[in-house]
Amino acid sequence: MTRPVTAEHPAPGVVRLVLDAPPDNALTAPLRDALEAALTAALAARNTRAVLIAARGAVFSAGLPDTDDEDGRAATLGAIAALIDAAGVPVVALLPGPASGGGCELALACHYRVAAREAELCLPDIALGLPPQAGTTLRLPRLTDPATALDMMLSGRAVPSARARQAGLFDAVVDGDVDAAGLRFALGLLAEHAGPRPAPSRPLPDFRSLQAAVQRLKGALDPDGPVRARGAILDCVEAAALLPPEAALAYEAAAVEDCRDSAAHRALCHLAQAERRVRDGMREVVDPGVPPRRIGLWGWGPGAAALGAALLATGPSVRLGAPDAAALDRAIAEVESLLDAARTAAGWDEATRVRYRSRLSGGVGPAALSGCDLLIEAGGGRMSDRQARFPDLARTAAPGAVLAATGVLASPSALGAPAGREADTLWFHLPDAVPGTRLAEIVRSPRTGPRATAVLSDLARRLERLVLVSETESPTLGLLLGALDAADATVEAGAAPADVDAAMQAWGMAHGPYRMADRVGLPMLLALRRRQPGGDDPEARPTLILGQLVREGRDGYLAGRGYYRYGPGGAAEPDPQVAEIAAAAREVLGAVPPRSFSRAAIQARVLAGMVQAGAAMLGLGAVRRAADLDLAAVHGLGVARWRGGPMRAADEAGLLSLRKTLRDMAAERPQGGLWDLDPLIAEAIKMGHALSRSEAPGRGALSPA
Numbered sequence: 001m002t003r004p005v006t007a008e009h010p011a012p013g014v015v016r017l018v019l020d021a022p023p024d025n026a027l028t029a030p031l032r033d034a035l036e037a038a039l040t041a042a043l044a045a046r047n048t049r050a051v052l053i054a055a056r057g058a059v060f061s062a063g064l065p066d067t068d069d070e071d072g073r074a075a076t077l078g079a080i081a082a083l084i085d086a087a088g089v090p091v092v093a094l095l096p097g098p099a100s101g102g103g104c105e106l107a108l109a110c111h112y113r114v115a116a117r118e119a120e121l122c123l124p125d126i127a128l129g130l131p132p133q134a135g136t137t138l139r140l141p142r143l144t145d146p147a148t149a150l151d152m153m154l155s156g157r158a159v160p161s162a163r164a165r166q167a168g169l170f171d172a173v174v175d176g177d178v179d180a181a182g183l184r185f186a187l188g189l190l191a192e193h194a195g196p197r198p199a200p201s202r203p204l205p206d207f208r209s210l211q212a213a214v215q216r217l218k219g220a221l222d223p224d225g226p227v228r229a230r231g232a233i234l235d236c237v238e239a240a241a242l243l244p245p246e247a248a249l250a251y252e253a254a255a256v257e258d259c260r261d262s263a264a265h266r267a268l269c270h271l272a273q274a275e276r277r278v279r280d281g282m283r284e285v286v287d288p289g290v291p292p293r294r295i296g297l298w299g300w301g302p303g304a305a306a307l308g309a310a311l312l313a314t315g316p317s318v319r320l321g322a323p324d325a326a327a328l329d330r331a332i333a334e335v336e337s338l339l340d341a342a343r344t345a346a347g348w349d350e351a352t353r354v355r356y357r358s359r360l361s362g363g364v365g366p367a368a369l370s371g372c373d374l375l376i377e378a379g380g381g382r383m384s385d386r387q388a389r390f391p392d393l394a395r396t397a398a399p400g401a402v403l404a405a406t407g408v409l410a411s412p413s414a415l416g417a418p419a420g421r422e423a424d425t426l427w428f429h430l431p432d433a434v435p436g437t438r439l440a441e442i443v444r445s446p447r448t449g450p451r452a453t454a455v456l457s458d459l460a461r462r463l464e465r466l467v468l469v470s471e472t473e474s475p476t477l478g479l480l481l482g483a484l485d486a487a488d489a490t491v492e493a494g495a496a497p498a499d500v501d502a503a504m505q506a507w508g509m510a511h512g513p514y515r516m517a518d519r520v521g522l523p524m525l526l527a528l529r530r531r532q533p534g535g536d537d538p539e540a541r542p543t544l545i546l547g548q549l550v551r552e553g554r555d556g557y558l559a560g561r562g563y564y565r566y567g568p569g570g571a572a573e574p575d576p577q578v579a580e581i582a583a584a585a586r587e588v589l590g591a592v593p594p595r596s597f598s599r600a601a602i603q604a605r606v607l608a609g610m611v612q613a614g615a616a617m618l619g620l621g622a623v624r625r626a627a628d629l630d631l632a633a634v635h636g637l638g639v640a641r642w643r644g645g646p647m648r649a650a651d652e653a654g655l656l657s658l659r660k661t662l663r664d665m666a667a668e669r670p671q672g673g674l675w676d677l678d679p680l681i682a683e684a685i686k687m688g689h690a691l692s693r694s695e696a697p698g699r700g701a702l703s704p705a
Helices: 029-044 077-086 102-109 124-128 136-143 146-155 161-166 178-191 207-219 229-242 245-260 263-282 302-313 325-346 350-358 383-396 412-419 450-462 475-492 497-507 513-520 522-531 544-551 576-589 599-619 626-637 646-653 655-668 679-687
Strands: 005-011 014-019 050-055 091-095 112-116 120-122 172-174 294-298 317-322 360-364 374-377 402-405 425-429 439-444 466-471 564-566 572-574
Touching: 005 029, 005 178, 014 029, 014 178, 029 050, 029 077, 050 178, 077 102, 091 102, 091 178, 102 120, 102 136, 112 161, 112 178, 120 161, 124 146, 124 229, 124 263, 136 146, 136 229, 136 245, 146 207, 146 229, 161 172, 172 178, 207 229, 229 245, 263 466, 263 626, 263 646, 294 302, 302 317, 302 325, 317 325, 325 350, 325 360, 350 360, 374 383, 374 450, 383 402, 383 412, 383 522, 402 412, 402 450, 412 425, 425 450, 439 450, 439 475, 439 626, 450 466, 466 626, 475 497, 475 513, 475 522, 475 544, 475 576, 475 599, 475 626, 475 655, 497 513, 497 599, 513 522, 513 564, 522 544, 544 576, 572 576, 599 626, 599 646, 599 655, 599 679, 626 646, 646 655, 655 679
Parallel strands: 014 050, 050 091, 091 112, 112 172, 294 317, 294 374, 317 360, 374 402, 402 425, 439 466
Antiparallel strands: 005 014, 425 439, 564 572
């Protein structure tokens, strides 16, 4: 096994310490120990005149590992930075490529930096709810202008080499061999008798501008916000400008530990690890072979048009299919309109738009899509009609073509069976109720073949989506139904839909469950609820309000009314008639007079509904891990990242508190067992385990994720 750090002597008096821990030179405990020992030895040698810190491979360092199970005795990055600060000779970082997180902090601790053209600096720990560490809040404002320093720490955006050179963060940017260029740079320093240049001893270049920027940014902060890192960074920068270096370093270390001990940091780490696990798992999916060259899209309306335009951007030809010429003309016009809008927004030239348009065609009837490699049903009209039509589409599809259904149709197995295409059929869900969501759900059946999963997963990645594979059920819609079950039970007991939504927005949802439901479409959600146990029994499952809304044609946002009324601008307004429907539901159920609920009580109940639904899906093997449910909630339902998703939030709030809420809800509605504590939750409480780390008892046939 190679040593994580090797010492080389490329010239008399010059020591080059090479980070050698492929693939990304992560600053693990063994590497930090080795670097500290090698650096100490190099600086102690009498003939050392300069030290170079280089890296093997295309990455300088990806920084500290996400999870560190070390016992605390390993060298810290701060201790290594302190060695560099105290060095009596120049210490030069040689960056062959990106330096991220702790790797960036190590590079900034060096006195000089020579970088390859491909190098960049990035401090992404803000995404995990942490400030930079190892003295970075002290050093960075002394190395560059206030705007660059603050933006790097607060945004986590990478700074490319040209910008870093302009901002004074790189002393040289070179093409070719950065090690050779770095050696020449070091020899030039020695020839000019240039000594060490530790950042803590350098004055702030623009104290007044830095202070003004810090105060302006502090004024825009929410003092009660859940993520402390932004405020901590500003406090640290302010302290570094006013305090002696030793005191500023201690202040930063305390701020880092304070943020590390926060619920937001734990939630953000949970999500980051889950996202990485899903992306890594997708590499294990069978090779899809040649991507589809011709995608058939049966459908019309805004959703189908958006999908068609997005598919064109991935490269293949897209052929639209519709039942008649008028519907086809509308579908093509809608896609063209989106291409025109994209041209304006993205700054395409006319040639690009023409190239995209040349790959768009259409035809009338299912047979028009018979030559496509991938056929996606995204039609308009009633779900029952779409479901009845799917077998005809499947029969006309070419042998080996993958068939994907959208909308709340039957299971992939039931859709594909009439045409003998179960192995080729999946359900493809791109949640869009919250703007900016980037999730793609691929719902397969036990009979879906691995190639179909691979083809659709590859397409979703080309659409720049986070791919979540599940079996039989959609995690996103399952969680939304759980939230609606709890919300409707609360409204039936006396709360108003607007109060429920306001409480859940304050909790961390982009929209409350009722705004979400209106966006998704109430007939779709009612159809899903009726498939569940007790779905037709209003005493077992709270469906009276939703059922009455659908009967009255209140189908949701697109219909202009659902749980809310929607004006010309799309703004949601409470509807007094919904309050009357809720009152009638209470009367039918023989409920006691309306109760009032505190915001905290509403939040606890809706969270309990999501967690109960999530545990049920996990128990059935619909998803592999509880963390997948949290990804669905964050990327599909707009739950705030700092919450970590419902399963993580339940752990943070306490599973005993969750159990009490479910028991209270079960006492209100004992029929049907909807709120009886799920066995997985009971097991987590019994064993003292985190629910968000639970795995499905049976792995089923899910592809790795």
